[in-house]
Amino acid sequence: MHAVRIIPRLDIKGPNLVKGVHLEGLRVLGKPWDFAYTYYKAGADELIYIDAVASLYGRNNLLDIVRKTAEQIFIPLTVGGGVRNVDDIKNLLRAGADKVAINTAVITNPTLITEGAMAFGSQCIVGSLQVKKINNKYIVFTDNARERTELDAIEWAQKLVELGAGELLVTSIDQEGTGRGYEVELTRAIAQNVSVPVIACGGAANPEHISEIIINGKADAVAASSIFHYKYAEQINSMEQFAEEGNLAFIKNARGSLVFMQDRLKASTINEVKEYLKTKNIICRK
Amino acid sequence: MSKKVIILDYGMGNLFNIQRVLNYIGVESEITIDANKILTAERLIIPGVGAFDQAMNNLKGQNLIEPIQEYSKIGRPILGICLGMQLLFSESSEFGLHSGLDLIKGSVLKFEYDKDNTIKIPQIGWNTISKRNDKKHQLLSGIDDGTYYYFIHSYFCKPDNDEDIMATTIYGDTTFCSATHKNNIWGCQFHPERSGEAGVKILKNFINL
Numbered sequence: 202m203h204a205v206r207i208i209p210r211l212d213i214k215g216p217n218l219v220k221g222v223h224l225e226g227l228r229v230l231g232k233p234w235d236f237a238y239t240y241y242k243a244g245a246d247e248l249i250y251i252d253a254v255a256s257l258y259g260r261n262n263l264l265d266i267v268r269k270t271a272e273q274i275f276i277p278l279t280v281g282g283g284v285r286n287v288d289d290i291k292n293l294l295r296a297g298a299d300k301v302a303i304n305t306a307v308i309t310n311p312t313l314i315t316e317g318a319m320a321f322g323s324q325c326i327v328g329s330l331q332v333k334k335i336n337n338k339y340i341v342f343t344d345n346a347r348e349r350t351e352l353d354a355i356e357w358a359q360k361l362v363e364l365g366a367g368e369l370l371v372t373s374i375d376q377e378g379t380g381r382g383y384e385v386e387l388t389r390a391i392a393q394n395v396s397v398p399v400i401a402c403g404g405a406a407n408p409e410h411i412s413e414i415i416i417n418g419k420a421d422a423v424a425a426s427s428i429f430h431y432k433y434a435e436q437i438n439s440m441e442q443f444a445e446e447g448n449l450a451f452i453k454n455a456r457g458s459l460v461f462m463q464d465r466l467k468a469s470t471i472n473e474v475k476e477y478l479k480t481k482n483i484i485c486r487k
Numbered sequence: 488m489s490k491k492v493i494i495l496d497y498g499m500g501n502l503f504n505i506q507r508v509l510n511y512i513g514v515e516s517e518i519t520i521d522a523n524k525i526l527t528a529e530r531l532i533i534p535g536v537g538a539f540d541q542a543m544n545n546l547k548g549q550n551l552i553e554p555i556q557e558y559s560k561i562g563r564p565i566l567g568i569c570l571g572m573q574l575l576f577s578e579s580s581e582f583g584l585h586s587g588l589d590l591i592k593g594s595v596l597k598f599e600y601d602k603d604n605t606i607k608i609p610q611i612g613w614n615t616i617s618k619r620n621d622k623k624h625q626l627l628s629g630i631d632d633g634t635y636y637y638f639i640h641s642y643f644c645k646p647d648n649d650e651d652i653m654a655t656t657i658y659g660d661t662t663f664c665s666a667t668h669k670n671n672i673w674g675c676q677f678h679p680e681r682s683g684e685a686g687v688k689i690l691k692n693f694i695n696l
Contacts, residue, residue, distance in 0.1 A: 275681060
């Protein structure tokens with residue numbers, strides 16, 4: 202039986218795993234590869250890395266992080282952030298990514314998706330949409346929610362598939378990091394209007410949110426961060442060498458003593474989420 | 488283990504993750520397009536993602552078709568993965584009718600939407616395999632029936648001869664051949680190199696055949 206995919210999403214800044222609110226106000230949680238390996242062992246179906254500052258090259262670059270991760274995890278890894286041309290796609294795939302998420306660059310250069318799909322197959326091109334509800338319309342944003350476009354999210358989603366995207370990652374900027382649940386209406390509107398799988402992202406704080414976006418939002422896969430990060434952070438203890446960036450408060454105050462979002466967040470293991478989904482008759486991989 | 492393992496590089500997809508898994512299980516391998524090396528290999532892995540006709544054109548352009556067919560006649564093991572499995576068959580209907588390597592008789596067909604129109608094409612994600620119960624296959628040794636593997640594909644293989652089916656999987660209303668075996672030729676529609684420990688086990692079995 203085909204299973205719904207549960208995908209921890211890891212936002213990366215420099216060498217660190219970070220977490221923000223509305224894709225901003227980043228706090229440092231640890232090293233991405235430590236979390237990736239823990240999630241792999243814990244039963245994650247896939248992983249997503251998004252580079253918050255889009256630094257593919259240079260010091261502490263994303264390619265090195267991907268390489269280091271790929272040596273030890275044998276499930277699919279999607280990587281996004283700062284992908285501008287076919288060479289960037291190629292370099293990420295060679296470093297160990299299975300799929301590349303493309304967002305900002307497609308706005309000015311829509312053929313990048315087509316070129317990527319032609320060169321490497323559409324199965325490794327993930328069209329990424331960051332969406333905000335404005336005056337009851339879903340509008341596409343880029344540059345980690347900093348830049349507004351005039352594009353309608355549902356039309357843009359269809360366009361991305363037409364251009365060659367094999368899958369879509371739909372992130373609600375409004376919900377992201379708030380723990381108030383996924384943007385159900387947006388996800389359903391896109392999922393029902395495209396032929397390819399849709400990964401819902403942004404807002405999960407408990408297993409109920411995840412079942413809701415699958416049942417009502419028609420998501421084919423779910424990406425989630427805080428719900429997992431704050432659960433596993435306690436057992437991941439690579440405290441060494443944190444770069445002087447981001448907000449280190451979480452780490453310095455000892456992992457696990459989380460005040461932020463505490464009222465809403467029900468940090469869970471991947472298995473706890475899957476067990477809950479099974480009670481809702483949602484098929485998950487053991 | 489010091490078997491000579493060749494991962495065929497013909498410009499279609501991510502070969503490095505297969506090599507990474509082989510490294511993990513302590514097996515050296517070489518990624519190459521050199522036809523001479525194919526013939527001296529003890530294990531040949533044909534990976535691949537993307538379109539069937541482009542893959543065959545690339546194999547043709549690199550003069551790899553005859554060496555692969557010759558290698559297969561020697562009787563040493565071949566493993567086709569995903570598109571690499573599809574290439575083992577006689578023909579595909581992807582973007583027109585195209586001939587394959589014809590090592591296993593059969594065709595490659597596109598998924599159709601189910602009657603309730605609930606599935607997405609491509610199939611992306613984890614699905615279970617059903618092993619056939621009338622035969623034991625070394626490649627699936629130690630793998631439980633119903634084990635999950637990672638799939639990403641719009642087309643699937645249909646062997647002419649049911650004997651060549653090693654395992655099946657259901658997607659939408661279609662039950663398809665998710666793994667094939669004929670003599671020294673093996674194929675998986677799923678990606679063992681992306682299927683966690685259950686996939687690592689298959690690659691280990693392939694090396695140990």
